[in-house]
Amino acid sequence: MFKKIAIISVLTAFFTGCASVPMESDDKASKLKEYASPKDGSAGLYIYRTFGPGTALKKDIWLNDECVGQSAPNVFFYKEVPGDTEYKVSTESEFSPNDLMLQAKSGENYFIEQYIKMGVFVGGADLKLVSTEEGKRDLAELKLAKAGECSK
Incomplete structure (x- = not known):
């Protein structure tokens, strides 16, 4: 019985709100x-x-272990960083952070999508680098979130 209640609670939080x-x-x-x-x-x-x-989940995003902010559905962050440098973009997941390594060239814009994926107990998150065209299309309707507030 407890297992059913736990599963229903997790799924409700994951898909609603x-x-x-x-x-x-x-x-x-x-x-x-x-x-x-x-x-x-x-x-x-x-x-x-x-x-x-x-949609009920907020997930932290980190750049080289420094807080970018907490994401929610339909939001984006923008960071201008020194070029010609490798960066680690991280997001919290269910059991450990997921990292994306990026070699950022000077003068270029990069688009990184954070997405939610099913977990055992709660939803996790992961990151992927997308094309400029896909990133611009996705950002068209998104709002800019304030940077700098993470849960940890």
């Missing part, structure tokens, strides 16, 4: 959606999450 995070202004988001080239010697990272399973 909607997490919210602090947001930036629409003007700031619109400016970033112009996708200007990063300043000299820098690369731009768009890290985002679309709508999908796990």
Whole structure:
């Protein structure tokens, strides 16, 4: 009986509700959606999450072990970072962080999608690098989240 209740509770939390995070202004988001080239010697990272399973879950995103922020459905973050450098983008998952290694070249923008996946007890998260075209298409309807607030 306990097992059934636990499964139902997890599935309900995973598929219902909607997490919210602090947001930036629409003007700031619109400016970033112009996708200007990063300043000299820098690369731009768009890290985002679309709508999908796990809407009640907020998941931390980290860049080289420093908090970027907590994601929720339909939000993105933007970080301008020194170019020609390797970065570790991480997200929390059910049992351990999932990492994406990225060699960021100066003058380039990169699009990294965070997505929720089923877990044993709660939903986990993972990251993937997507094409510029896919990233711009996905970001079209997303809102800019405020950076810097992680749960850990």
